[in-house]
Amino acid sequence: MSKNNPVKIEPNRSWEENRSKNVTFVVTEDCQLRCRYCYMVGKNKAGRLKLDIAEKAIDYLLGQRELVPESSVVWDFIGGEPFLEIDLIDRICDYFKIRAYELSHPWFDSYRFSFSTNGLLYNDDRVQKFIAKNASHLSIQITVDGTRAKHNLQRVYPNGQGSYDDVVRNIPRWLEQFPKSSTKVTISSDDIPHIKESVLHLWGLGIKEVNINVVFEDVWKPGDDERFEDQLVSLADEIIAKKLYETYSCSFFSKMLGYPYRDNNNWCGAGKMLAVDHLGNFYPCVRFLGFSLQNRAALVLGNCFDGIDRNRLRSFLTLDMVSQSPAECIDCDVAMGCAWCQGANYDCADTATIFQRATYLCKMHKARVRANNYFWNKLGRRLGKDLRAESSGDGPGSC
Amino acid sequence: MKNQVVGKITEAERDEIKRLFERKNGLLELFKSVHDASHPLYDRLVQDMGETATKFQKWWDEKSRLYRWKGAAGHHWEIDFETCEIFLKKDR
Amino acid sequence: MLKYLLVVLSESSTSFCHYESKPGKGPAKDLIPLKSLENAVIFALKNNLKVNFLYPARKLGQAYEDLIEGVDHVKIVPFAARARYPEAILVIESSDFPVAVELRTLRGGNIILRLRRTDLPKLSACLGRLLPRAKRVNLVLTDVEKYGPGEFTEYRRQLEKVSTRLQAMSAGKEPPELNVLTDRLVLGKMNNCDAGLSHLTVAPNGRFYLCPAFFYGSPDETLGEIRNDVPIGNRQLLELKYAPICRICDAYHCRRCVFLNRTLTLELNTPSYQQCQLSHIEREASRLYSQKLKAAGGSAAALVDIPEIAYDDPFDVVVANKQSIAEFKKL
Numbered sequence: 176m177s178k179n180n181p182v183k184i185e186p187n188r189s190w191e192e193n194r195s196k197n198v199t200f201v202v203t204e205d206c207q208l209r210c211r212y213c214y215m216v217g218k219n220k221a222g223r224l225k226l227d228i229a230e231k232a233i234d235y236l237l238g239q240r241e242l243v244p245e246s247s248v249v250w251d252f253i254g255g256e257p258f259l260e261i262d263l264i265d266r267i268c269d270y271f272k273i274r275a276y277e278l279s280h281p282w283f284d285s286y287r288f289s290f291s292t293n294g295l296l297y298n299d300d301r302v303q304k305f306i307a308k309n310a311s312h313l314s315i316q317i318t319v320d321g322t323r324a325k326h327n328l329q330r331v332y333p334n335g336q337g338s339y340d341d342v343v344r345n346i347p348r349w350l351e352q353f354p355k356s357s358t359k360v361t362i363s364s365d366d367i368p369h370i371k372e373s374v375l376h377l378w379g380l381g382i383k384e385v386n387i388n389v390v391f392e393d394v395w396k397p398g399d400d401e402r403f404e405d406q407l408v409s410l411a412d413e414i415i416a417k418k419l420y421e422t423y424s425c426s427f428f429s430k431m432l433g434y435p436y437r438d439n440n441n442w443c444g445a446g447k448m449l450a451v452d453h454l455g456n457f458y459p460c461v462r463f464l465g466f467s468l469q470n471r472a473a474l475v476l477g478n479c480f481d482g483i484d485r486n487r488l489r490s491f492l493t494l495d496m497v498s499q500s501p502a503e504c505i506d507c508d509v510a511m512g513c514a515w516c517q518g519a520n521y522d523c524a525d526t527a528t529i530f531q532r533a534t535y536l537c538k539m540h541k542a543r544v545r546a547n548n549y550f551w552n553k554l555g556r557r558l559g560k561d562l563r564a565e566s567s568g569d570g571p572g573s574c
Numbered sequence: 575m576k577n578q579v580v581g582k583i584t585e586a587e588r589d590e591i592k593r594l595f596e597r598k599n600g601l602l603e604l605f606k607s608v609h610d611a612s613h614p615l616y617d618r619l620v621q622d623m624g625e626t627a628t629k630f631q632k633w634w635d636e637k638s639r640l641y642r643w644k645g646a647a648g649h650h651w652e653i654d655f656e657t658c659e660i661f662l663k664k665d666r
Numbered sequence: 667m668l669k670y671l672l673v674v675l676s677e678s679s680t681s682f683c684h685y686e687s688k689p690g691k692g693p694a695k696d697l698i699p700l701k702s703l704e705n706a707v708i709f710a711l712k713n714n715l716k717v718n719f720l721y722p723a724r725k726l727g728q729a730y731e732d733l734i735e736g737v738d739h740v741k742i743v744p745f746a747a748r749a750r751y752p753e754a755i756l757v758i759e760s761s762d763f764p765v766a767v768e769l770r771t772l773r774g775g776n777i778i779l780r781l782r783r784t785d786l787p788k789l790s791a792c793l794g795r796l797l798p799r800a801k802r803v804n805l806v807l808t809d810v811e812k813y814g815p816g817e818f819t820e821y822r823r824q825l826e827k828v829s830t831r832l833q834a835m836s837a838g839k840e841p842p843e844l845n846v847l848t849d850r851l852v853l854g855k856m857n858n859c860d861a862g863l864s865h866l867t868v869a870p871n872g873r874f875y876l877c878p879a880f881f882y883g884s885p886d887e888t889l890g891e892i893r894n895d896v897p898i899g900n901r902q903l904l905e906l907k908y909a910p911i912c913r914i915c916d917a918y919h920c921r922r923c924v925f926l927n928r929t930l931t932l933e934l935n936t937p938s939y940q941q942c943q944l945s946h947i948e949r950e951a952s953r954l955y956s957q958k959l960k961a962a963g964g965s966a967a968a969l970v971d972i973p974e975i976a977y978d979d980p981f982d983v984v985v986a987n988k989q990s991i992a993e994f995k996k997l
Contacts, residue, residue, distance in 0.1 A: 438990070438991075485939060486939060486940075489937075489939070493910040493911050493984045505995075527932070528900055530903055
């Protein structure tokens with residue numbers, strides 16, 4: 176931590192951010208858990224990726240430099256629970272490494288294998304063997320959803336029992352192997368009362384980076400924004416009082432949050448990333464697979480046999496903020512940082528389009544902005560400097 | 575002593591060592607799957623590992639001489655790829 | 667604002683655009699019900715709309731013709747029905763191109779030529795026979811989704827030949843219009859199909875659609891029964907302003923066909939690379955034709971300038987450089 180930047184509260188940038196191609200393999204639709212907020216309904220043992228499909232997908236992407244010109248690649252493995260298929264994953268990773276080396280592909284010099292896991296199998300011998308084999312190229316995120324109470328609200332076994340204890344048992348080893356690891360926390364309406372305590376709890380476990388986000392779906396009840404704001408303000412007070420900002424990060428707080436829009440870029444990377452299902456179909460992201468959608472059919476871009484239909488990519492690659500946002504959003508004084516999910520937009524839209532932005536989060540975003548302003552202003556007074564000066568431009572808005 | 579910033583390199587130099595670092599790690603990890611001498615890639619891989627390790631070490635030797643970074647017994651240099659800063663870190 | 671209504675009188679009515687209609691099922695079996703036609707005519711009268719009626723080859727009953735004559739309209743008919751409707755816009759299929767003696771019946775009206783991809787090498791020859799006998803020819807390429815580099819090259823070549831013929835015809839008299847070559851010469855802004863914005867379609871099932879192509883290609887995407895209020899979900903996606911690729915484009919003559927958009931890219935507002943490349947081949951052909959005309963002098967000096975550009979697909983421009991919010995707000 177540089178002495179010129181004592182405030183570390185913002186999460187680190189992800190590896191090769193905006194320069195890497197993210198390819199997600201959905202290796203299985205099976206999972207030990209039945210998390211209540213999981214977008215993947217209908218878990219089963221049948222939807223399982225086969226090695227030859229993965230190999231075809233890898234070969235296709237390695238051979239498409241014009242379509243896929245990125246200098247780096249992140250192979251992302253999800254499920255269901257990806258570690259249920261660690262043997263398959265090991266063979267897929269070996270296949271990529273060997274092929275990329277054979278072809279002298281630039282990706283051999285710049286790749287990562289990334290995992291979002293429930294953590295239950297982290298100590299499994301085969302998982303540990305895989306980790307040892309690929310240690311310098313791994314990014315493993317174990318989801319600990321906050322305090323035991325909060326985690327067990329949502330992340331349960333099929334019999335309804337919470338999974339917290341079984342997951343947290345594996346955290347010390349995970350942090351020893353990957354000290355800079357982060358976890359992901361999801362906030363829905365029922366989780367709001369647990370936010371502050373959960374962030375502090377996770378930091379207390381040694382997880383220094385907490386990526387915490389509200390869900391994109393329309394789940395919010397009247398008053399949720401006020402309760403949310405109260406939680407964040409209370410968390411801000413604790414962070415400042417105990418100088419936790421010097422060591423820990425929480426994605427709720429950002430210097431760049433709450434300004435008017437400065438550019439016209441799309442928020443979401445759907446289409447620039449790819450997801451591959453067990454049949455070898457390509458999708459703009461995992462949120463466009465059939466099991467992720469409630470109201471719409473899956474949106475397929477192509478497959479590993481016939482390739483990607485470049486026409487189906489055109490809308491994703493030209494989608495900008497203004498073409499999908501209502502005028503109120505374009506002109507909003509605190510728009511920056513207001514997030515959306517292209518898959519959720521598509522699922523919730525009035526017609527089958529990605530050009531209609533869901534705005535269920537509006538009040539929650541504004542609540543976050545107010546709490547964020549409170550944090551930076553209060554901390555700035557404490558430290559005797561305008562912490563947002565270099566990012567201010569016209570200055571953050573008020574709401 | 576705590577980790578100490580002893581120098582800073584240019585972005586071009588950073589990119590150079592970053593690529594070598596990544597390649598070195600990639601070759602080492604590939605070797606775990608291609609360790610059998612009968613594998614078609616074995617010879618090429620072994621040669622590549624040697625060459626890359628040499629280039630990697632050469633970079634550190636050259637830059638440390640050029641910039642005259644402070645060193646110490648029982649310590650080594652590490653780079654922060656984000657900031658291009660060179661740190662002096664205690665060996666484990 | 668709606669300006670006209672398209673009424674497809676039969677499932678086997680001629681197509682006048684990119685889509686394919688259906689072969690006839692037999693007398694009266696695929697006609698629009700008379701009551702639906704009446705509702706469509708009443709809708710047009712109430713909303714100040716002119717009507718384009720799409721005819722089948724066979725005769726309609728007198729009751730149908732009487733209803734049709736009750737509203738300001740244009741008839742679009744297949745070439746085979748030309749004798750019955752001498753003032754109509756004729757649709758000619760390249761796959762069934764008329765022989766010379768049949769073409770002699772043409773009398774300087776409007777013609778739509780629907781050209782199959784496999785007939786592309788015959789384009790210049792077909793137009794060479796039609797243009798002298800028409801006031802205007804609208805060329806429609808029917809299977810755009812199958813076009814690739816070979817077809818683009820051939821199309822470019824064919825348009826060059828056509829422009830030479832057209833220039834030769836312009837000596838001493840008003841030359842005929844050819845949409846893909848001459849429209850761009852006089853346009854200073856987009857002049858698109860505007861399905862859903864300036865017109866709606868009543869299909870043979872008596873329901874509204876954005877255009878006939880949706881009835882044939884995606885019949886579930888109906889806008890509902892004929893009624894005063896016709897809600898179109900995400901209607902703004904039909905407008906130029908909400909089309910990131912099209913709003914920076916100056917191939918003003920392009921139809922911006924929303925059915926092709928939807929079919930090929932899954933979005934109403936996003937054109938396929940085939941559509942963009944074809945429109946830019948036409949744009950370039952227009953530009954070169956304009957240069958030839960201006961060099962020859964006369965009234966050609968009044969033609970708009972078409973600047974030379976380095977791309978043939980505005981997608982590449984958009985991806986490299988997104989339009990700013992300020993630029994969007996000016997639209």
